[in-house]
Amino acid sequence: MKPVANLSPEPRVVGKRARRIEDPSLLRGQGRYVDDVPAEHALEVAFVRSPLAHALITRVDLTAARAHPGVAAVYTAADLAPILTHPRMPFGFPTDALPRNTTPWVLAIDEVAHVGEPIVMVVADTRAIAEDAAGLVEIDYESLPVVSDPRTALQPDSPRVRRELSSNVLQHYHVNYGDVNAAFASAPRVFTEHFWQHRGLASSIECRGLFARPDPATNVLTVWSSTQMSHELFRILSEALALDENTLRVIAPEVGGGFGGKFMAYCDEVATVAAAMLLGRPVKWVEDRREHFVGTIHERDQFWALEAAVDAEGHLLGVRGRMVHDHGAYTPQATNVAYNSASSVTGPYMVPHYDLEVFVVHTNMTPVAPVRGAGYPQAAFAMERMMDRIAQGLGLDRAEVRLRNLVPTAKMPYTKPLKNRAGAPVTLDSGDYAACQDIALKAIDRAGFAARQAAALAQGRYIGLGLAHCVKPTGRGPYETAVVRVQPSGRVSIYTGALAMGQGLKTTLAIVCAEQLGVDLDSIDVMAGDTSLNALGMGGFASRQTIMAGSAVHVASLEVREKALKVASHLLEAAAEDLELRDGRVQIAGVPGKGIKLAEIARKLRGSPGYSMPGGVSPGLEADSMYQADIQCYANACHACEVEVDIHTGETRILRYIAVQDSGRLVNPATAEGQVHGGIVHGIGNTLFEWMRFDEEGQPLTTTFADYLLTTATELPMIEVIFHESPSPLNPLGVKGIGEAATLPVAPALVSAIEDALGPFGVKVNDATLSPVSVLSLLRGAAQAAAQA
């Protein structure tokens, strides 16, 4: 493989604010989401889902449902069995480390292990009829003991989450390096804390949905799915339903947000496709919000016990602890959330010795898989709370303790003795964490804060300042694909296995391409997530697409450019060095108008029978690339904020929020800012509002947005985003991921600020989600403690 040319140091298009090419159609209401795909004569699906968290199914009677007018079919697991290769879902991202009997059932057979698990599928003329008929399905259950807390679930005498399990502990391991116990034995100071963290749901505006249309004319089954991963869904459907790859096509239409919830193939999706195959008719299932709350993955609770050993100046000597991760009832897709947490605790800091014991534990609740941040936010929270505790304990400034431990730029690339999933070392490749902190503190006027706080206090108002760092590995491999093709019409097509779900991916890829080809953004069409256009692809997750798909498009665009130059040089009889690509043409540099259109070259490169290709190049003005990388680039951020806490109601109001983000080179500052805004709003939700609650019987308590609270515009301060650009040496564009790196520092920064505001009462905050009610009970607890002392 020849080395890839890096982006020029002074790009023409990259780095300029650009309007999103996606928006004209979206703003005109012309965006086509899965439920908008024309679906004449399609049948619609409703599922009967388990109302109990753990039960045996003792009787199912479908008679009344099947007899209901307008019902085409009512299926149980037994009815689907003939066309399924296995009654359970195939593994998402297969790994040898997990047992086969851990994935969900396509439809439950005789036992259900969480509320919302699909049991019976009704296919009818409309969704309303399907729902009516679903109401006529009779099922008898025999309740089984429910496990709704992972801390009790891991006790040996706990009831089992599923009868087939011999233990609820799916995984138990240590992530460690060095000799942590020795470090603690000789440490001058040790701090110990317990943390609870909750992360909740993905809550995309568009719920999931799938439309399967068999086409007898082509014998191809086309599936539109609101997914983050068309190619993986393709793999799972062909595996689960024994579909020959040439008879299946998966398309992701417009996707109304993913945030992790759509980074998975689900049982209801496989069942819907199975129904289309059995009936030979188009079948559609569009998830409603109530189903989304129980049927789409969560990323719920982690319970941490963490210790930090430091010297008298606050230098970290070692970190150790134990973490219990609620994994839910099944494993639809690997167990990376807990591993991400465990392998990222030390974050931007130098920690010589480390050991975390991890328990991944089943519970009778909705399965857990990555939501934006994927385990990293919890680790950042635990570590940043520890840094505050160390500062308090040693009487040092919070910022100073961090400065003493942050990895300095001079030591980069800085390799930690840890490995990521691909077995690649954890290496902080670039960045200036101390500079980011400095910028954040100046922006929030840290110097003037003491005076502001004192003035507020004099009026009976409690304000606090918070600070937190994070690093986030971005650009998960192993590869992403792109084809760049200049069409004879002059339009440029980009086909990629990456997936657009609202972030502005298409604009980003178009910018990278336009940089090399000298064409307008408006002349570029990006087709993402259609398995018939790219044989391979990974999709959208882990803040990877600008790095992976961006680099793939860069590589392919460079190749197309070379080819265009070579052909033009031949046709114009000019040296390639004297030519430039501009305004859709290849022209002699500095002589506008004199040259040849890319469209013309594309036409010539289609070839004429019997004539050789001009310039001796290969046919087609196009190139195909698969950009590969196992090593991830580390984005970093430092957030600072000011909050006011109402000590009478427990409410927190965010007064100012500063985000200093380093995501390397920015392709489009406008969409980068949008990603930061979204990431922060998600983090605010995780800190103050979002809490997917269950009772002891495993019944979900928050299944509407009146009960599961999202952050809305009225709670938001102006978010001030400052970019610090340290280009990554690891990819030709110098880019790093953004979307998640903005979420990680939010909970620790806000909680740090809340604790600071409540400083006069000696309140310690170790938990998030933090509701007004919990703030008041912390205040009451502190008052009682003070009264006793």
Added chain:
Amino acid sequence: MYEFSYVKPASLDEAAQLLANHDDAKPLSGGMTLIPTLKQRLAQPSHLIDIAALTELRGIEVTAGQLIIGAATRHIEVATSMTVRTALPALAALASTIGDPQVRNRGTLGGSVANNDPNADYPAAVLALGATVHTQRRAIAADDFFQGVFTTAIEEGELITRIAFPLPTRAAYAKFPHPASGFAMTGVFVAETGGRVRVAVTGAGPGVFRWREAEAALADRFAAESIEALVVDPSGLNADIHAPAEYRANLMKVLASRALRAILNSSEGAVA
């Protein structure tokens, strides 16, 4: 939703007749409560009688020391009416805190009071001000009107036509909104009318109620400190996933004090 017939009568009489003729007919005003109820299939009316445009149910006027508001008056109209803002600013302020702009643009006074949601705002004003609820058949005093969660003195086929609010000397409403809907997690309306203090609490209990201890304490001394000295027993108060009863008990005091401070700090003696 189940199927139903939609009817738009031309007069109050016709509306009343339609309701009398069809046992399972229901009046439809702003629809902000009724339509979601239908969508969730929690109700199955045969007919919806749309009363939102009836002239007999509209209008805002002050006569004989009373502010009279038609039942079909939308929240936004109450919030922005110069008549209300001058005569009873606390009521205009209350209306401006209901839900969100969409809800305020359609939801109505009559619908809210007839529905008597335990977290609704208007019932607190109606009760604290000692207002009179008029129907096509009779006049009902606020103290007799509210009868617990979603229950009122309204009978089958009876329509609220207007509500008459006596003008207070001073009044204010303070509320802690539900973070998603805006409904009152707890709301306290304090009013002094004709030398008598009334305090009504919504959101905290099973239906709006008068807080007699607060009324007595304020009759003694009209100051926030009188409230702060009270002890609220949380037993019997509402508890849900957002807030336990103790939290609401605390809110009653916090909000009543805030309403008082607003009254005492404001030159007009108005709003919180």
